Amino acid sequence: WYQRRVRGKQWYQRRVRVGLGEERLRRTMEEILMCLEEETLPPHIREGYLMLFIYFPLTMKEEFADYIGPILNPILSGLASESEFVRHTSYKAGQRIVQQYADSAINLFLPVLEEGLFDDNHRIRLASCQLLGDLLYKIMGVTGKQSTVTGDEDDNFGTDETKRLIINVLGENRRNRVFSGLYMARSDVALAVRQAGLHIWKIVVTNTPKTLKEILPVLIELILGCLASDSYDKRMVASRTLGDLVKKLNDRILPEVVPILERALETDNVIQRQGVCLGLSEIIAATSKEQVEVYSDSLLPAIRAALTDSDSNVRTAAAGTFAALHNVLGTKALDEILSPLLSAMETLEGEEHDYLIGALKEIMQAKSKVVLPYMVPKLIQKPVNIGALASLSSVAGTALYEHLATFFNEEELEKLIRDKILPQGPTKEIRHGQALAIAGLMRYAPSRMSKMDLIGPLTGSLLKFMDSDNVQVCNAANYAAGRLIIHLQDSDENQDYLGKVVALLAKNCGHNSSNDVRSFANNMVHMINIAGVQPLSDDLVKSLLVPLLDSTTKKIPAVRSSSEVAIATLLRLKANEDVANRISSNLDPKSLEIFNRFLPTAKRVAGENRTHNGHENNIFSFLPEV
Secondary structure: OHHHHHHHHHHHHHHHHHHHOHHHHHHHHHHHHHHHOOOOOOHHHHHHHHHHHHHHHHHHHHHHHHHHHHHHHHHHHHHOOOOHHHHHHHHHHHHHHHHHHOOOOHHHHHHHHHHHOOOOOHHHHHHHHHHHHHHHHHHHOOOOOOOOOOOOOOOOOOOHHHHHHHHHHHOHHHHHHHHHHHHHHOOOOOHHHHHHHHHHHHHHOOOHHHHHHHHHHHHHHHHHHHHOOOOHHHHHHHHHHHHHHHHHHHHHOHHHHHHHHHHHOOOOOHHHHHHHHHHHHHHHHOOOHHHHHHOHHHHHHHHHHHHOOOOHHHHHHHHHHHHHHHHHHOHHHHHHHHHHHHHHOOOOOHHHHHHHHHHHHHHHHHOHHHHHHHHHHHHOOOOOOHHHHHHHHHHHOOHHHHHHHHHOOHHHHHHHHHHHHOOOOOOHHHHHHHHHHHHHHHHHOHHHHOOHHHHHHHHHHHHHHHOOOOHHHHHHHHHHHHHHHHHHHOOOOOOHHHHHHHHHHHHHHHOOOOHHHHHHHHHHHHHHHHHOOOOOOHHHHHHHHHHHHHHOOOOOHHHHHHHHHHHHHHOOOOOOOHHHHHHHOOOOHHHHHHHHHHHHHHHHHHHOOHHHOOOHHHHOOOOOOO
């Protein structure tokens, strides 16, 4: 009823406007456009105004052509609306403009639709694509409603006659721009836009490879513009389009595109350099090994330069390009790109050295399983660059130090640990790497780390690292402390330090300001008790139990749950209550009250077998996956 009433009202209004004359129409249109600029305009009122743009052209015909330009922006804004009714009405208004003024006012609305194909809002891109399709269908004399679902995305339904009609109306240059935009829509990040672009392309194009060759200069220009866009979606669409072009035109496009992209990597535009790396990744992935090798002499230096770019986003994108290159060339990519970068570490200083470290980190993150075995032997060649190792270990994880522990003899490793690893470094990144180094060496060489003349400095370093305000550094130190406790409780060496290290861990269980650190420390207590051969003494159990009991009263689920599991294993409740009975007799009144209240929960946790969930590889989230 409401819709019928509104439509009747609009019919009445359009008849009145015609009767009132041109001057009154001009003032009325100014009022309508001013109202549509109001962002707070309710959707039902906005829809009513937009509905006028469906009926006015029917009544006023060519007299309304002067208003096409001003109403296009409100129509496009309506296409981006959250209201389905507003979007539908806006689209109908756009269709009316296209259908009625395709011959007389195409210069007014076609540029707006071309621009709309690259709008940040996917709804505007979709509507612009559909309206361009409607325009092309009208020119061709077809409905565009036929099915285009076929086995091949490049099956075409256009004819030489429809091609001639489109060029006659649009002109060759404009046809090339429109077709280039439609072709890029086929690679849009939004599924609906991709589907619409593919449907229209199939209907209006006669032969995809031939058409692409005709529009290639314009298409490449559009792609480069999108590669330099602030919008990540546009850069992604452009890179996907490049990859699709290579698949379809193959060796016919590479000689033209690759030199352009290489030159674009030298631009001052950071965003364009990032976009070019994305495009190169798509091209390499779509190209055969033989073709990549043809261009490797120019591609390899360009990728090396991008990997050491001053901008971190460019380095990340270049690491993806390296990964694509390695997938095609294999070890040649490692030898031609990675080896020169590693060699340059010895000579570069300052910012250039930092960029290089950033490049190696991005490469390891992109292809860690391949890159790490290749890099480690080169990184630990003497003299060891501990700064580089510390920086890279934040990506490579403790596995890096498995190689370190086996490469050096006892005297060399001890000197490296004492001089380079245990003293806190000058930057957060290096301190993170040092904490990981201690954790890794405690995992792979605990007996060498806990020697009599090292354990004192080691304990002192752990104290500083476990007090860090950086969660990753703190957890790496917690892990190292846990591994040290396991080693000390299962050996007769350095027992005096066992209580000190347990006290360090107990502090993070109960008093650290970070819930992540407290949960991790609780998990470490759990691991100590399931991994150690010898149980901890009652005094050490008590020193850990008191802060764990305090954690059971916290509202944070991860802290409370991890403390429950840790207490169940610490008191060995799965076996019996002997340890619990002994410890409870020595607790202070406050802790005893919490203990008695919590004991039934601890027994239930032990019975639920939750104590088996602390496998080392699952709980140490600070370790990167390698």
